[in-house]
Amino acid sequence: MKLTTKGRYAVTAMLDLALHYGEGPITLADIAQRQGISLSYLEQLFSRLRRQSLVASVRGPGGGYSLGKEAREIFIGEVISAVDENMDTTKCHGAHNCQNNERCLTHDLWSDLSNQIYTYLNNISLQDLMDRKAVREVADRQEHGDVDASLLDQVGTPAGV
């Protein structure tokens, strides 16, 4: 599997979107600010998420993104796949040919592991995450502009705002 910040950011951003459902379209600038992710990087990720219909977009002032379907119907595995390509851990990517065009000794092990991970992540929806107490707590912290010095340092403070 490949689990990098790309996949992590995508899930975080989608969760942010889910948490602000009902407030109309959410701008990437908002998400970038709240979650501490680079705006341009988010644009890249959302380009992929949109192609998979995981999000819907509205352009122009007042525009932004919203979930492409209900939070209950969006699974973490989908989100990661959308941006990270594959969660496969085999070397042959399922082709059974990584050693001289034949199956290597450990193919089945990696294949089983992939299924394990795949099943796990595809049984957790954004709604499931939203229902978790720990997630609610972090979301509240982010909501209340509970901003400390380190945040200001990192994100950059627009003078006078």
Place this chain on the structure above:
Amino acid sequence: MKLTTKGRYAVTAMLDLALHYGEGPITLADIAQRQGISLSYLEQLFSRLRRQSLVASVRGPGGGYSLGKEAREIFIGEVISAVDENMDTTKCHGAHNCQNNERCLTHDLWSDLSNQIYTYLNNISLQDLMDRKAVREVADRQEHGDVDASLLDQVGTPAGV
């Protein structure tokens, strides 16, 4: 998690070692040949495996490597950890500080996923793998010098052997 060829090779090599248990020390050259792995790369990996006591070594002619403990007692997770450092999927590596020194929205998700993977891989021993039919089949193929042209191409044919 990081699952790269490093971890895959390590497990494959350890399994090869387990499969040839009882034939005395196995040379890395043999493993390299059978499994199609670069000898120098194997040396690097075994250096780490030895430091974790997963293998024992004997130098000189007739020397080689053998398992550091019984196949039943060596778990896949150990092998991967030995060469790949960590199977953690959190960004903060357990420190709960990846967003402005506080826990990010998705920490628990990655933490749970890591545990899932960790548990899975630490419950499969080399012996378990050896007992699998598919593994036996591949091992037999490798054993019988069932070598086709593509193998000769890849490994390089010592003239006259």
Place this chain on the structure above:
DNA sequence: TACTTTCCCAACTAAAATAGTCAAGATTTC
């Protein structure tokens, strides 16, 4: 219309990680 806000897209890049190679040396056996 002009202006602003937002999404959209493709190309570029610095830094890190991966998958090795290479060269030298230490032990042991014959």
Place this chain on the structure above:
DNA sequence: GAAATCTTGACTATTTTAGTTGGGAAAGTA
């Protein structure tokens, strides 16, 4: 002492990651 084997560390090409840069296109607002 020669050969086989492990042992170690430094080096390197390639790929991947995590972005940046710079342009545009659509939509609302005055």
